[in-house]
Amino acid sequence: MKSKATSFDIADRAGVSQATVSRALRGSLQVSEETRRRVQAAADELNYKVDKNASNLRKRHSGTLALLFFEDPTADESHINPFFLSMLGSITRACAKHGYDLLISFQQFSRDWHADFADSKKADGIILLGYGDYLAYCDKLGKLLAQETRFVRWGAVLPDQLDISIGCDNFHGGRVVAEHLLDQGCRQIAFLGDASSHYPEFFERYRGYAAALEQAGLALESSLQVNAESTERSGYEAMQTLLRRHIEFDAVFAASDLIAIGALHALNEHGLRVPQDVALVGFDDIPMASFVNPPLTTVVQDTKQAGEMLVTNLLRLIRNEPAQSAILPVKLVVRRSSLRKP
Amino acid sequence: MKSKATSFDIADRAGVSQATVSRALRGSLQVSEETRRRVQAAADELNYKVDKNASNLRKRHSGTLALLFFEDPTADESHINPFFLSMLGSITRACAKHGYDLLISFQQFSRDWHADFADSKKADGIILLGYGDYLAYCDKLGKLLAQETRFVRWGAVLPDQLDISIGCDNFHGGRVVAEHLLDQGCRQIAFLGDASSHYPEFFERYRGYAAALEQAGLALESSLQVNAESTERSGYEAMQTLLRRHIEFDAVFAASDLIAIGALHALNEHGLRVPQDVALVGFDDIPMASFVNPPLTTVVQDTKQAGEMLVTNLLRLIRNEPAQSAILPVKLVVRRSSLRKP
DNA sequence: CTGAAAGCGCTTACAG
DNA sequence: CTGAAAGCGCTTACAG
Numbered sequence: 019m020k021s022k023a024t025s026f027d028i029a030d031r032a033g034v035s036q037a038t039v040s041r042a043l044r045g046s047l048q049v050s051e052e053t054r055r056r057v058q059a060a061a062d063e064l065n066y067k068v069d070k071n072a073s074n075l076r077k078r079h080s081g082t083l084a085l086l087f088f089e090d091p092t093a094d095e096s097h098i099n100p101f102f103l104s105m106l107g108s109i110t111r112a113c114a115k116h117g118y119d120l121l122i123s124f125q126q127f128s129r130d131w132h133a134d135f136a137d138s139k140k141a142d143g144i145i146l147l148g149y150g151d152y153l154a155y156c157d158k159l160g161k162l163l164a165q166e167t168r169f170v171r172w173g174a175v176l177p178d179q180l181d182i183s184i185g186c187d188n189f190h191g192g193r194v195v196a197e198h199l200l201d202q203g204c205r206q207i208a209f210l211g212d213a214s215s216h217y218p219e220f221f222e223r224y225r226g227y228a229a230a231l232e233q234a235g236l237a238l239e240s241s242l243q244v245n246a247e248s249t250e251r252s253g254y255e256a257m258q259t260l261l262r263r264h265i266e267f268d269a270v271f272a273a274s275d276l277i278a279i280g281a282l283h284a285l286n287e288h289g290l291r292v293p294q295d296v297a298l299v300g301f302d303d304i305p306m307a308s309f310v311n312p313p314l315t316t317v318v319q320d321t322k323q324a325g326e327m328l329v330t331n332l333l334r335l336i337r338n339e340p341a342q343s344a345i346l347p348v349k350l351v352v353r354r355s356s357l358r359k360p
Numbered sequence: 361m362k363s364k365a366t367s368f369d370i371a372d373r374a375g376v377s378q379a380t381v382s383r384a385l386r387g388s389l390q391v392s393e394e395t396r397r398r399v400q401a402a403a404d405e406l407n408y409k410v411d412k413n414a415s416n417l418r419k420r421h422s423g424t425l426a427l428l429f430f431e432d433p434t435a436d437e438s439h440i441n442p443f444f445l446s447m448l449g450s451i452t453r454a455c456a457k458h459g460y461d462l463l464i465s466f467q468q469f470s471r472d473w474h475a476d477f478a479d480s481k482k483a484d485g486i487i488l489l490g491y492g493d494y495l496a497y498c499d500k501l502g503k504l505l506a507q508e509t510r511f512v513r514w515g516a517v518l519p520d521q522l523d524i525s526i527g528c529d530n531f532h533g534g535r536v537v538a539e540h541l542l543d544q545g546c547r548q549i550a551f552l553g554d555a556s557s558h559y560p561e562f563f564e565r566y567r568g569y570a571a572a573l574e575q576a577g578l579a580l581e582s583s584l585q586v587n588a589e590s591t592e593r594s595g596y597e598a599m600q601t602l603l604r605r606h607i608e609f610d611a612v613f614a615a616s617d618l619i620a621i622g623a624l625h626a627l628n629e630h631g632l633r634v635p636q637d638v639a640l641v642g643f644d645d646i647p648m649a650s651f652v653n654p655p656l657t658t659v660v661q662d663t664k665q666a667g668e669m670l671v672t673n674l675l676r677l678i679r680n681e682p683a684q685s686a687i688l689p690v691k692l693v694v695r696r697s698s699l700r701k702p
Numbered sequence: 703c704t705g706a707a708a709g710c711g712c713t714t715a716c717a718g
Numbered sequence: 719c720t721g722a723a724a725g726c727g728c729t730t731a732c733a734g
Contacts, residue, residue: 071422139414140424279651417711
């Protein structure tokens with residue numbers, strides 16, 4: 019097995035210096051068209067590819083981005099939240115579009131993940147994705163910032179944050195869900211999902227919901243809220259908890275589709291029909307949402323745009339250009355699970 | 361912004377040579393415990409991380425694997441086949457477990473994807489994943505082999521192939537599905553999915569199905585087979601095609617869950633009930649399978665093991681150790697969609 | 703437009 | 719156990 023050709027081999031074959039090979043192959047305008055062609059031909063014949071390790075070392079950047087995907091250590095290993103999967107797809111595409119490679123890695127929240135890819139120069143910057151306790155997370159974010167690691171984050175966009183993050187309009191999303199439910203005649207709307215600053219995205223959805231209720235002149239019943247994280251199991255359990263309270267409710271707003279699907283199972287088991295007895299709405303519009311029975315009303319986030327924004331903002335950070343957090347619009351998708359009027 | 365520390369900075373601070381820093385940090389046994397500790401301390405203080413580009417260049421391998429994900433150019437951009445998503449998760453985890461990073465990239469079948477990551481030394485080897493026309497693909501596989509690129513593939517394991525691939529027992533899977541359906545009293549079992557050597561995995565499932573029918577003394581009706589690729593839309597259309605033929609059938613075996621779900625919609629629209637009028641079975645056990653109504657009987661492939669096998673075999677190839685194609689067992693999961701007996 | 707040379711930050715024989 | 723030195727394969731001033 020002959021070892022791979024280097025730029026010197028190409029130089030020999032094309033009868034030029036190694037420096038010229040390097041220039042020609044990167045399309046430098048300094049090199050004559052004739053030379054460029056000869057070099058290219060030699061490179062093709064020898065099946066030459068630039069060694070990225072060497073060129074990255076010299077150029078001092080890697081042309082790759084790292085995607086750190088956080089997951090709860092308790093989560094079922096085999097199932098990643100489908101919403102993030104969709105983000106992953108759009109991020110991958112956005113990277114490709116901008117000529118960057120993407121390194122992906124699953125991380126546990128608890129581990130020492132900060133300072134890794136970027137510091138070891140495997141990636142020029144990092145995209146942070148995943149649900150998890152924000153307050154626990156914040157500290158590490160600060161360290162990244164202190165080290166001047168370039169990163170962007172998907173999540174809530176809060177007024178006082180120091181990092182760049184892209185998120186959807188969770189407040190507005192929560193509000194339109196509640197308004198829709200009110201419009202359907204519902205008056206006792208339960209909320210399934212964590213509603214604290216530990217999970218700012220859910221909290222914003224909750225606040226939007228609360229705002230709509232208030233505007234409708236309804237009191238916010240704390241007994242109608244049950245904590246849940248974004249898994250089916252958690253949704254199922256939260257629903258059971260709610261049912262055990264023996265409080266009347268005619269609608270459920272689940273902070274995510276996965277929670278909604280879990281809740282749906284619990285409702286079914288309990289003999290309650292959706293939407294006749296209880297209207298149900300989720301958030302995320304994961305593919306499953308339209309397949310459950312009844313199809314689930316939910317809120318779509320534009321993952322394609324989200325991925326693109328994450329990547330372009332990270333690229334700006336890397337180039338020391340101004341970058342900016344952004345809130346993306348959301349849209350309510352009405353399906354059968356929330357329709358109580360004929 | 362001070363630039364990042366190098367091994368020379370650590371050497372200064374620890375009062376040793378740069379070579380010793382390198383050794384100490386990689387845990388070489390040559391260096392004394394006392395020195396190692398001092399170096400480590402200095403590295404921690406300066407927040408030092410080895411520059412991977414430099415170390416990879418020197419060591420001549422990258423410690424990363426590339427995952428090339430093939431998708432039909434026609435496919436809906438936003439939705440990746442959930443089955444592959446599950447594979448992606450297990451591959452990512454397997455890489456992490458073996459201390460490798462994972463680069464991911466979506467590729468179109470048509471593009472010039474062969475010879476890329478591995479040749480540019482960004483990855484030591486490649487994992488190939490995705491559905492697509494095998495015959496079109498084969499040619500490029502040959503080129504990879506010729507260049508001595510290390511790669512493994514998820515897909516059918518065929519007797520005469522030259523590359524290493526890992527796949528599930530498609531033939532057996534097809535057979536157990538058909539046997540189950542026969543056992544439910546079905547006699548006219550349609551097959552939705554491509555049944556040619558262009559899509560060897562589907563073809564194997566078809567052959568398993570055919571074998572079961574034959575064993576039951578039933579003739580193979582070609583009019584009961586309709587081509588489909590692994591998308592909902594394609595399944596929906598294939599079902600419509602079948603319905604337009606006005607042939608009697610009492611069961612449908614869809615070559616994938618996505619096809620089955622599309623078929624289910626078409627059946628519903630046509631006023632046919634599953635499983636009462638038509639029993640339905642899919643393949644893959646994607647998360648959605650248990651959420652459709654009725655829940656879908658299907659065949660599970662062990663994606664966790666699959667990911668692990670892909671990675672370990674690729675690693676063997678990289679280390680010039682013997683690697684071997686493998687067929688993983690499958691299991692039928694019976695849900696309501698195929699139950700015709702009470 | 704092209705070449706000779708320096709250097710990116712490591713790892714690893716080679717000496718001692 | 720440690721150090722001095724070479725070299726991995728590029729890119730990019732610096733000259734001409």
